[in-house]
Amino acid sequence: MGALAAIANDIVLLAKPALFNIYFALVSIPTGFVLAVFMALGKASSNPIISRLCRGYIYAFRGSPFFIQLFMFYSLLLSLNLSVWKPLGLDTIVLNPLILGPAVLALNTTAYTANILHGALMTVPRGEVEAARAFGMSRFQQFRTVIWPNVIRLAWPAYTNEVVFMFHATALVYLTLPVIDDQLDLMNKAGTLFEKDYNAFLHYPVAAMYFLVISAAIFFGFGRVYRHLMRHLPRPPAMRFAPRWMR
Amino acid sequence: MVDSLPQWLLDVLGQDVQFWLGYLTNGKHLNWYASVQYTLAAGVLGALVALVLGTLAATARNSRSAPVRVLGNIYTSVLPGVPDVLFFLFFPLAFEQAVEWVRAQAICSPSDLGSGHWPPCPDANLILGTPEYLILAAVSLGIVYGAFAGNVIAGAMNAVPKGQLEAARAFGMSPLQVMTRIHIRQMWVYALPGLSNVWMLLFKSTSLLSLLQISDIVLWADRLGAPNFSRSAGFVHPDWRWAYYLILLIFYIIITFISEKVFAALTRWAGRGMATAGAV
Numbered sequence: 237m238g239a240l241a242a243i244a245n246d247i248v249l250l251a252k253p254a255l256f257n258i259y260f261a262l263v264s265i266p267t268g269f270v271l272a273v274f275m276a277l278g279k280a281s282s283n284p285i286i287s288r289l290c291r292g293y294i295y296a297f298r299g300s301p302f303f304i305q306l307f308m309f310y311s312l313l314l315s316l317n318l319s320v321w322k323p324l325g326l327d328t329i330v331l332n333p334l335i336l337g338p339a340v341l342a343l344n345t346t347a348y349t350a351n352i353l354h355g356a357l358m359t360v361p362r363g364e365v366e367a368a369r370a371f372g373m374s375r376f377q378q379f380r381t382v383i384w385p386n387v388i389r390l391a392w393p394a395y396t397n398e399v400v401f402m403f404h405a406t407a408l409v410y411l412t413l414p415v416i417d418d419q420l421d422l423m424n425k426a427g428t429l430f431e432k433d434y435n436a437f438l439h440y441p442v443a444a445m446y447f448l449v450i451s452a453a454i455f456f457g458f459g460r461v462y463r464h465l466m467r468h469l470p471r472p473p474a475m476r477f478a479p480r481w482m483r
Numbered sequence: 484m485v486d487s488l489p490q491w492l493l494d495v496l497g498q499d500v501q502f503w504l505g506y507l508t509n510g511k512h513l514n515w516y517a518s519v520q521y522t523l524a525a526g527v528l529g530a531l532v533a534l535v536l537g538t539l540a541a542t543a544r545n546s547r548s549a550p551v552r553v554l555g556n557i558y559t560s561v562l563p564g565v566p567d568v569l570f571f572l573f574f575p576l577a578f579e580q581a582v583e584w585v586r587a588q589a590i591c592s593p594s595d596l597g598s599g600h601w602p603p604c605p606d607a608n609l610i611l612g613t614p615e616y617l618i619l620a621a622v623s624l625g626i627v628y629g630a631f632a633g634n635v636i637a638g639a640m641n642a643v644p645k646g647q648l649e650a651a652r653a654f655g656m657s658p659l660q661v662m663t664r665i666h667i668r669q670m671w672v673y674a675l676p677g678l679s680n681v682w683m684l685l686f687k688s689t690s691l692l693s694l695l696q697i698s699d700i701v702l703w704a705d706r707l708g709a710p711n712f713s714r715s716a717g718f719v720h721p722d723w724r725w726a727y728y729l730i731l732l733i734f735y736i737i738i739t740f741i742s743e744k745v746f747a748a749l750t751r752w753a754g755r756g757m758a759t760a761g762a763v
Contacts, residue, residue, distance in 0.1 A: 295736070295739075296732070296736055298739075299683075299735060299736040299739035299740070300687070300731075300732045300735040300736050300739075301687040301688070301690040301735055302687075303690045303691060303701075304690050304701065304728055304731050304732050304735065305732065307701070307705075307724070307728045308725055308728035308729055308731075308732060311708070311722065311724035311725040311728055312725035314722060314724075314725075315721065315722040315723070315724070315725055400564075404565075404566035404567070405566070407566040407568050407569060408566075408568055411568065411694065423566075423568065423569065423572075426569075427572075430576070433601075434580070434601040435601075436573060436576040436577050436580055437577060437580070440569060440572070440573035440576070440577075441573075443569060444565040444569055444570070444573070447564065447565050447566055447569065448561065448564040448565060451564045452564070
């Protein structure tokens with residue numbers, strides 16, 4: 237088998253596993269985004285208790301490795317299995333990696349996204365908020381028409397990076413949680429293919445290519461959205477193909 | 484450990500505290516505490532490699548030779564597009580196989596080389612221990628985060644005001660002197676916030692060491708927390724892994740906290756005498 241045929245074969249073999257990574261990302265990222273909006277508002281809250289709690293949550297999840305968070309939540313739920321989940325008949329739902337994985341991913345991305353949104357919230361021009369108040373807008377109206385559009389525009393470039401890194405983090409889910417039947421993701425499949433023929437130079441780079449291509453697609457799609465968000469400017473920002481890799 | 488304490492102290496502590504002291508200082512727990520060295524070593528060594536590679540990559544991106552520039556750009560823009568865990572698993576395997584291939588060319592007979600087995604002959608098989616894997620792990624972390632650091636350092640080199648460099652040249656400094664005394668010296672102020680970020684990412688990635696079968700804090704936490712049943716003592720404890728992982732979580736948060744303080748101090752130190760917002 238030629239090198240190109242081997243690569244093509246691997247691309248086909250890894251297509252289905254890639255869907256698992258995409259599934260994890262598609263479920264966790266929107267969930268985390270919605271939670272993060274509330275978390276960011278909580279961090280900016282004038283109530284010291286709410287603010288402290290949100291700050292603590294964000295610091296804890298940003299300050300520890302996702303790998304350990306996954307292990308901890310999985311083992312915590314596992315230790316409650318015999319006493320709680322089994323009697324309730326929930327064990328196949330709660331401990332299912334297809335549910336638990338996105339749940340922990342969402343908890344993690346909530347913290348990172350909330351931090352980005354909070355940073356943006358702090359840089360919303362004060363004059364615009366004051367103008368909205370002078371117009372007699374209610375707090376909700378101020379948020380919906382003035383604060384939120386500013387926040388999302390300010391936060392979007394950083395959020396794009398966060399989404400890409402979250403997609404990369406999906407590679408860790410099945411290194412931690414038990415794999416059910418043949419529901420292998422990219423990392424598992426590359427690992428099992430490697431164990432068959434010990435060809436590390438074929439399988440891992442093809443898996444890496446999947447991650448690269450999907451990361452590039454995320455940058456492209458989010459760039460389009462950014463242009464749409466900035467459509468009020470005389471010259472909308474050009475599409476950036478050189479990503480700023482920073483979390 | 485507990486036996487060596489004086490009797491009056493044991494009386495004060497009471498039975499429960501004595502039990503927990505004994506439990507937390509048994510041999511396995513001491514191994515766990517000692518295994519922190521692997522995590523710290525991988526983090527520090529990885530950071531050094533990342534710093535060196537990042538500086539090289541940033542220099543390469545500003546090089547006069549086009550191929551070197553392309554190489555630097557490919558390194559700093561492609562590698563961060565791959566999950567760190569993938570490269571972390573790939574690099575040690577690839578390195579091991581490359582060494583085995585070279586050995587096989589020298590040792591194995593031609594018929595073995597054509598057999599398609601891996602390794603071609605048993606003699607070429609490389610058996611690595613924990614120290615070797617630790618170095619490979621640190622180097623692969625260094626390569627991954629070197630690309631991140633390269634982006635940061637390249638940005639910081641560009642952020643140094645051009646007037647500073649022109650002034651240095653006007654004073655008659657040689658290009659090397661401008662580089663070392665002015666450019667790199669001032670670069671740190673702009674690079675440190677980004678490098679702090681890279682260090683935090685890198686250190687959090689040291690939790691992956693157990694994937695290379697290194698008995699690090701994660702592997703020991705898993706062993707210690709697993710439901711424990713011994714024939715002599717009976718059922719010792721149920722599944723306590725979550726508690727051990729919680730301790731690891733707190734360990735990493737503490738390291739993050741300390742790192743933040745250290746980098747804040749470093750930024751103050753690097754910015755001394757400079758008119759930037761970061762300087763005090």
